[in-house]
Amino acid sequence: MYVSPFWAIMAPVCGGLLIAMLKESRVRERNMLAVLTSIVTFLLVAPGLPFVLRGETISWTAVNITRGLSIAFTVEPLGLLFAFLSSMLWVFAALYATGYMSHEYHQRRFFTFYILALSATMGVAFSANLFTLYLFYEYLALITYPLVIHSQSAEAYAAGTKYIIYCLVSGALVFLSLFILGGVVDSLTFTPTGVLGVALESHGLSLFIIFFAAVFGFGVKAAMMPLHSWLPAAMVAPTPVSALLHAVAIVKTGIFGILRVMFYLYGVDTMRELRVADILAVFAVFTIIVASVLAIKQTKLKSRLAYSTIGQLGYITLGAAMLSPYALTGGVAHLINHAVLKIVLFFCAGAIITQTGAKYLDQLNGIGKRMPYTMFCFALASSGLIGVLPLAGYISKLYLLGGSIESGKPILGFVLLISAVLNSVYYLPIIIRAYFSEGPYEAPLGLESPPSMLFPTAVLTVICVVFGLFAEQTTLPLVTRVVSSVFQ
């Protein structure tokens, strides 16, 4: 019997607490512990994969507070997909962080919260109803605050304040929807076909309004424009944090929340009835285009990556908003693919910062000489985001485009393509600059960066290719299961 949700949440809690108890000076033990906790968590999640692929699900109520409010967990395709992805990436990110943080202060504080955040993410992933989701969602926001302000500079504090305010607003919106929706129906348990359809007749208007409250509530975390400005600000955090939390975990919890609300509370039919999806699509399109344009204007590497993230998250939202199986397949696949691709990019950016101190794009001239392998990974991952075959990004893009065709809105497909062109406009010059411009860099004497940083980057790059070439054997079955359960 597979009962790991609980343990998957508890394992990082334990690990985090153990790290907190270690002295600041015990670097090696702490590093090992961090990596080990991530690996254990991953191993606890992994057995769920064959389980959900067989089509089985389990639910488990931990605490029943009152009518309609309970803390419950479930193992079903979408949740497991998210949990699996996050825990897997956490392993690499933890490893990377050990290398990255080796010269930073407050490593104990950092790793404690870094691991605790994993617990919150697992909680989000496995939560079975909106209340539980909300709980872990707030928990995640609070835990990550110390990571954002890690450097304790004035800039970091400002960013942290901005971050926490946005998170609280986001939480408030979600809480509002929880409150109102809880009054409309008995239970807000996530069901693939939605639970709010029964209230369509009686509470149509409030359902319409609350849809946006909930979606924008989660949308703050998903950096949906115009609620995005915390994300670029939060790039002051150490790069592993940016990589994991801001490109992968936190923003993806936002997306995950949106998907939950849309497909598991409202359901496809209800959304069609309410005609909410088109409005959401407009926001997504706006996000995609504006973010891509803004990304071009950035002069800092990490800010450019941040804006790129905002745009890419728009793809997922758009995929959800098109309400077509193909599009949702693309969207969910992009959840995975973008995570893998973007984390590689952040890892590269981090490696560049630690090895050369270069943060601005114009400092990257000729850096390919100094860090050939890192930049090669960067080149591959960024072309993956543009949609170059056979890297992971093309599959999501193909399905998203297919969805736009299927739903009869090819204009949305064009938006994706324009965005892809803009992606190339802000990524390719970096590569050309790195390899073909004259810069102050010399070839490295030994390895270009510590193995603990180079190794995860390289492995993840390979995974990018594998997820593209072998998607049929890796990502797609799970995604298909999610989609087929939603579009029954």
Place this chain on the structure above:
Amino acid sequence: MEYLPLFSVTIPLLAAGIMLLCCRSELAIKLLALLGSALSFAASAGMLPALAAGQILGTRQGYLSFPLHIYFQADGVSIFFAVIFSFCFFLAIIYSFSYMRHGHAKLRYYALLLVAQSAILGVVMTSSLVGLFLFFELLAVVSYLLVIHEEDAVAMSAGAKYLFMTIVAGFAIFFGLVVTYFLAGRLDYQVGGYVAASPLAGAALFAFLIGCGLKAGMFPLHIWLADAHPAAPAPVSALLSGCMIKTGAYGLIRVMHYVYTPQAMQAVSYDQVLLWLAVATIFLGSALALQQDHLKRRLAYSSVAQIGYVLLGIALMSEQALQGALFHVFSHALMKGTLFFCAGAIVTQTRKQYVSQLQGIGRQLPVIMYSFALAAVTIVGIPPFNAFFSKWHLAAASLAAGQGSLVAVLVISSLLNALYYFPIVVNAFFGNEAEENKFGTDRLPDEIPRSMLWSTALLALLCVLFAFVQPHWPMELARRIAAGIF
């Protein structure tokens, strides 16, 4: 025997190849050129009995595949043209020995002459329009290179004009070719033709008219001629005027009588068009020749006029007219060859290029100027010289066709001929030298190189020779060919 058409074409080509690869001494070059040209002439002449017998010589072996094959076969028309052409080339090469004494790039010059001979024989020795086209194009490139031989600014610009116009002609022929192939699926020659009248056939004929007409120097496509012919070295001018423009006439004969049925031509009235263009060509050529002071330009325009006769004969589409046209090809080749040879001799001996400078030159260069006079008399059409016979037949055919006005054209044109040739002759022998044109004693007639002298004289003699030999066999051959067509 059946390989003679092939040999006549390939021998000069082979000689040119050997020359380019191996020959470095001038003597060897000359000898090889002479040999190649002579053998080719011999091969052509060797086919004359076959012409008399009405045979078609050649093999069924196809060469090249682009994607069409070419076959080397010769019928009467081919042999008739081939003999004239190869003989002119032979003489031109002999003439060149002395003309090019002080010239540059002799190796290139002789090699190109040989290739040109090969190409021009290829035009007539192949048995379909494909071969005609292939060798037309080869000939165009080679004659361009010959025209620009001097490489001065005048020659270069004249050459460029010639080349581009002749390329356009090539394209027109290409168009006609592809349309014909599309209509009939074949391009070989068959007496009487096999492509019937249709709108597309009309288009193709129009294209052929442009293409061949341009090569022949037909009005209004003659504009290259007056630049290119004078710019070239004199032997090349002789060949251009004497031979190469005749290939256009040859092409028209083939198209009109061997590929398209005469009805196809008449259906679109292109025979009438050709007729009036021919008339225009005759008048225009003569009128323009009259205005030229530059000797070679005058000769070039005269060629335009003369080719008008040939075209006229073709356009009338009757046996006698064609006989006249064919014979005029022969006679004009000889007389215009002579005239250009003379012009070349004058230039090399005295550096005089303008008609107005030629007063009294007959006393300086008697043999040359006698030849000139002979050719001039011929070209005016005074009996019993060659051109008289062609004009006679043309006039008779015009009357037979009910076009009596054409006789007037012929007469007026002859008059114009006389107007622009006789003054030269008269001035040369009887004119008083202007003071500044005084010929000193620095150049004596006997200094004229022998090969130049003899080739010119020989050619001039041939202009009249046939009038005194019975039977008049070039005329006889022309008659047979024309009879074969109709």
Place this chain on the structure above:
Amino acid sequence: MEAGVFIWQPQAAVGLLLVATLLVWLRGEKARGSSCLTLFALAGAFTILATLFPWVGAGEILRQTYPILPPFGFSFQADLLSVSLALLFLFSGFVIALYIAAYPLKHDERRFKTAFLFIMACASGVVLAGDLLSLFLFFEAMSLAFFLLIIHNRTREAVAATYKFIYLTVGGSMCYFIALAIVFVQANSFAWTAGGFMSAASLSALAFWGFVAAFGMKAGMVPLHFWLAAAYGQAPPPAAALSSVIMMKTGAYGMARIFHHVFGLEMLSRQGWDILILILALFTILYGSFCAFAERDLLRRLAYSSMAQLGYILFGLALLNYAALVGGFFHFLAHGMMKGTMLLCAGAIVSKTGKRKIADLAGIAWQMPLTMACFSLAALTAVGLPPMNVFVVKWYLSLGALSAGQPLLILFLLASSLLNAAYYLPIVFRAYFGAENRDLHASLVWDRLPWPMTVGMLLFAAGCIVFSLGPVNLPLELTKRIATGFLY
């Protein structure tokens, strides 16, 4: 070997080239060894593919599909067209590789040679790919790798040309992408099917033009041609040769597949797309010719001329009849040999004398007689003089125009040929003749090129004429069979 039986040759050929690419990269800057390796790999791939001839020559179509690269897998198809083209590409690649072996690249030889071989592998892959997506994989990899060659000199102009090229490539890819998505949704298949598999639906036009844009960009079709001149002007001439002889052809090849094996001729003519393609082809021919005429830089002139010549192929494809198809397909060979000769000659001239402006080339024939002899032959070929290859092309294209009932179209071909004459022949004549060159005759010197460069030029030059010399034109017979196979 029957259809459905495992075929290994295409995979082996492409694989061999890719492995060789890797080896060339690993060997480092040791120029000589890597050139040999390149040549051996190309020859090996040629031999491997040549063994397929007994089967494809008999008209068989051999396919092999692998379950990677979702959604429909990764497939190879060997039919007469693909194998013939691959062999042509490999032969041309061999000649160019030979040339590159001795070409003074000055710096970054390793990168250049690696990229070259990689492009060769991808180009072979493009023609051997069995479906739209597999083709796209190779096509995009090939296109993106080409920028490494354009940027080789690293001048400001080269970088600008690179950007132009890359953005257009990405734009083309995006067009391809949306087309792919439409086919994906509407037909649920990507594999080549005789007679096409797309049915008329609302968006099939978009799909068609998407593909046309992607391939047209590569083939330099108006209005997507403007990368060409810049790229040719900046790239080392062997790279331009690679582009003209091989890469641009893949665009035309793609068009042929799209017309015949995705949409089908019936649909094309019913929708009137063939007319539009024809108009574009005519524009391409004329515009390219005019631009070439106006251009003063040798390589840029050749670029525009390539564009015009590719227009011939499009013209042949657009007429949809047998003769035109023969002409179009034969032009793959004809143009390859002709333009290959010219570009290699131009490379020899540029590398030897540094002269690029056409005005500077007066008298060059007396310094580089062999080079100019080859160039002259190619120029006469380009004008379409018999018996050289291009005449064959013009002949069949004209017959095709007549079969289509459009005799006036021949005039476009002739106009283009005339322009060809107008922009090539003056180069030739000024190289040999002219008042200022008269004295040079005596000072004739031999080319003094390294022998591989000379051999490369001679091989291409021989290719211009040699096939017409025998009583049977073998490539033409092959082309006829390909066209027959396409149409019946």
